[in-house]
Amino acid sequence: MTHKKIRIGTRDSELALWQAKTVQNKLEKLGHETILVPVKSTGDIILDKPLYELGITGIFTKTLDVAMINNDIDIAVHSMKDVPTVLPKGIIEGAVLERANSNDILLHKGVDFLNTNGTIATGSLRRKAQWLHKYPKHAVVDLRGNVNTRMQKLQDSDWNGAIFAAAGLERINLKPKEYIDLDWMIPAPAQGAMLVVAKEDDTYCLEALEKLDHEHSKICVHVEREFLRKLEGGCTAPIGALATIEEDEFHFTGALFSLDGKEKIEVAETIKLEDVNEFGIRCAEKVLNNGGKELMQKIKAVLQ
Known part of the structure; x- marks a missing residue:
């Protein structure tokens, strides 16, 4: 099997470096050689404008995407809630680590x-x-x-x-x-979870990352992000979602709010874990059919 030093791309903030070092330690315990490559993201440089005004989904992840496409790094570590629900062409999920506190x-x-x-x-x-x-x-x-x-x-x-x-x-x-x-505030989809991405043709890194995957965390954040993707279609909006697993039961709460907080359209459901496929989409459709479509149009009109 080919062996290479894995270059780990990360933002250069204290938190981002902590996350990258956590992944680095896990990979090195598995016997891999690694090196950290800190990169400054546009989201960290332009601080005088609200995020939604910058009009870039994935403003914190874009710089690392470019570094990966340019072959300057092999993998990138992100706070999963910052990652757009559609990854750039050629970049895929390598691992979702065990989720921390989502509150x-x-x-x-x-x-x-x-x-x-x-x-x-x-x-x-x-x-x-x-x-x-x-x-x-x-x-x-x-x-x-x-x-x-x-x-x-x-x-x-x-x-x-x-x-x-x-x-x-x-x-x-x-x-x-x-x-x-x-505890009354519904967190951002995938809040508290870390995502590691790699190039889809990089079998060496993908095989290494597979061992870091946490199955339950991955299922939960996927449903939350599915809910987000179905609702927003690439527009920033006040959307919260939280999924949890208890034994063979899957609990989900999601909501869409108006920008001023006056309107709230919520869905809360429990299903069997085995029925989780496309559950995020089904929950989003309930919100859309319950006034969410009109609310999303209003939000887009204000933010665009």
Whole structure:
């Protein structure tokens, strides 16, 4: 069998490097030689505009896609929630690692504001819509940058709090003692999961990555992303989805929100695990037929 040093492409933020090193350690334990290749992504460079204004799906993954197509790296490690539901031609999923905490959490400077007026920061349309759905009197401001930058911006501001993915803060030991677990907020599809991609003709890397795959995590995130793909068709929208498996039961909750958070179209179902094929599509169709089609058109009209 051919042997080669696997070049692992990653963004250069602390969290991205932690994720890449995790994959590196797993591959080296299996006897593979590896090297990390950090790359700066456009999403990390342009921080003065909201993500949806940049108009690029996969803004954090595109730079690594290009590096892979140019043969500068062999595999790339991503936070799966940042990855577009359709991968570039020639690049395929190599492994979905075991999922971490999928919840969103609120970092705050005291909780008195929750019952009055407050200002919350997030760069996510999904988080913004769900926050306004629950706290319609609050203001939500845009927040961009990697985890460390966003935490610093919160400290330096007069905002009451900011929303983060629990997994990201846990991975790099930045989760403070004081936070609120937003267990009512439906996470982004595949939140807390890491995805490793490779070129579809690279059998050496694909065989190596196969051993890192976590079956249950993979099934769950695939259904969530199927739901997302069917709903949005390549447009950024406030969509949450979470699937879990308990024994032979598969639980799914998904929702589409209006940008102002006033409208919410939700689906919550439990089926047998064996019936999971195309379940994400079926759930998305329920949302679309329940007013979701019209809501998506409204969202697209505003964002385009």
